[in-house]
Amino acid sequence: MTAPQHGSDPTTPVQDRPWPGLDVAGVRILVAGFGVSGYAVADQTMQRGARVLVVDAGQGEELRERARILEVLGVEVRLGAEHTAALPADREIDLVVTSPGWRPEQPLLAAAAAAGIPVWSEIELARRMQAPDGPAWLGITGTNGKTTTVTMLESILQAAGLRAVACGNVGLPVIEAALDPEGFEALAIELSSFQLHWTEHLDCESAVVLNVSDDHLDWHGGAEAYAAAKGRIYEGVSRACVYTAGDPVTMSLVEVADVVEGARAIGIGLGAPGLSELGVVDGLLVDRAFLAERRTQAAELASLEDLAHLGPEGAPPHVVLDALAAAALARAHGVEPAAVREGLRGYRMGRHRAELLGRVGEVAYVDDTKATNPAAARASLAAAERIVWIAGGDTKGADVEPLVADAAARLAGVVLLGVDASPFEEALRRHAPDVPVARIDPGDTGEVAGRERLMEEAVARAHALAAPGDVVLLAPAAASIDQFRNYAERGELFAAAVSRLPGASR
Structure with missing residues (x-):
């Protein structure tokens, strides 16, 4: 990285001007x-x-x-x-x-x-324009779980007394956060594969690739290119490359990354952690990476009970893994264990991501409309024992059969949305033939009244299929564009329909 020099020669091409502190x-x-x-x-x-x-x-x-x-x-x-x-x-x-x-x-x-x-992303421009003494960048990407992790990290950093903010794909644009006149101390940055494709210099202090599963393959031209775009987040890391222990894809991305000398590879997992890892032991989230005695000791960061409010039956495994990723990035930045616990205890899920709307009688209603692909829906479906699943939409060519096969034993009923529900119908016939399935007539959803009618009927059918103790889960495993304005509208209409059920609190 070039040392900053102010008052650049105006004839110097922008890509050759010194940075950080790029003069535009x-x-x-x-x-x-x-x-x-x-x-x-x-x-x-x-x-x-x-x-x-x-x-x-x-x-x-x-x-x-x-x-x-x-x-x-x-x-x-x-x-x-x-x-x-x-x-x-x-x-x-x-x-x-x-x-x-x-x-x-x-x-x-x-x-x-x-x-x-030169063609740059907003991220590349922000990195070059940020002052040399600007905030530390803590980067987060992955096919699923980015928003949960980045907002968990924000909560932890703020609990530690740091001026920190979630930005990027969530919250502020990175360029606004990086150039904020009051000055942040740390940025928790959510980055998509699209943003990473157009970014050459990230130089994050620490970064994580949470997971990589098939998504946006048409844009990137294939799974290998998509994974490589995700892996760019590790380029130039100076402290910690966080990856999922036992996941060969994220591990390989760390192995090939060009990092600053001394940067460490830090694994996270749901079992007992090895050396330089964070994991779970006897219901406790523990750290064997960021303490001097890590060969013989582990630092307690939080308990599963501290995360119990993040799911209808406690925090599901994928949320615990997100918490470990956030904790690893925070610990790499020097945050003490007590602040990790406080930040996780105080954290609340964002809208539409495994959001527990409440209970009607003894049935829980969960809005995970952001589960727009099978991998995201799989994590949500694994979070409960008996589920009435509201699914369907534009699958973008994704194969839903493995998802249905994996979830079949937990399904108490299925309600199908979407103009074309055949991928789900065929998979359910093969793998869950005894599970009752309600297909909602697509009708005309060009106007909001038609979309309200669609979701009202879907919720009513799900409510009728649910028994005490069940979870009614909107996790479509598909995009919303065939019937709704966007995934957020789909979630808002779901929440509104749930609020109108008999016995719902108003």
Whole structure:
């Protein structure tokens, strides 16, 4: 990493300017995509003297309102598909900062690459612009569990008295957190494979890949490329690369990572920990990695009882593993065991991630609408003994048969959503032929009333199938886009329908 030098030569290409503390004054930046991170990039760079153009294919009122705000501040915004099909013909561009969802072959990005114009993520730009004495980066990625882990880590860091914040895919954009004028001490950063693909320099103090299972393979071009994108989070780590002990994929990503001399590999698992690992012994979360006497002793961090509020039948295994990952990153940063316990005790699940809505009679209702792929749903289904499962949606080509086979013994009933429920129906016929299945008529869900009707009927059918002690679980194992605006709307409508059941507390 180059030592900071302020007052850069304005003729120096942005990719060659010294950093951290990158000076963007005079840099001609094209922001590709006008979502939350795109807005933050435009705002933060404009304030520091960059000449900014924002383009987005959308033309909705929300985008137009954002555009009006930035245009008052001197940022040019061009909305409409014609502006994303190629580089602008009427101005020179020094740097493209892309929305994470844009594919490399997108015409504008491909043209930039062909012209030798650097294409960075918001994360790459934030890392370069952050001051040398800026906050420590604690990075978290994985197919599932990212949001739970990053918000657990935030809770632990704050319990330790640190000025810390969850950012990235959750909370603040990283560039806002990294350049915050009051100055954070640590950032708990959730990173997607898309963001990592466009990021060359992360240099996290510590980082974890929680897990890797098939997801976004069409975007990345295959499982190997997807895993490699996840593994980029370890590049430049200076303290700890945290991985799941016994998982060959995450272990291999650590083994090939180019890290700072002295960085350690730290395993986490649900059994008794080995040396340089965190694990579980007799109902206690323990640390054999971050204490001087680790060869002969372990430090108690928390108990499973401290996490009992995180599931209808106590914290499920995947949540315990997330807690261990958060604890490992915090301990690597120097947080004491007492703060780990306090942070985990005080932690509450975010909306729509294994969220216990409450009980109607003796039946628990859990909203895990964020389980948009089979791997996420598998973890949620493993958290209870008897489940009435609300599933279905756009599977994006994922194979749901192994999931159904694994969950079959725990299913008391299934309610199927989705325009095409056949993948679930066929798997259930093969692996759970005696489990009652209710198929909800897709109907017309173009308007909110139709979507409310759909979920109302689904909850009513699930309620009828449930017996005392059961858990009614919305864990669709599929995306929501075939019938709902997004996964959040699916969860909100589920919660609303549950609240209207007879006997529900209001």
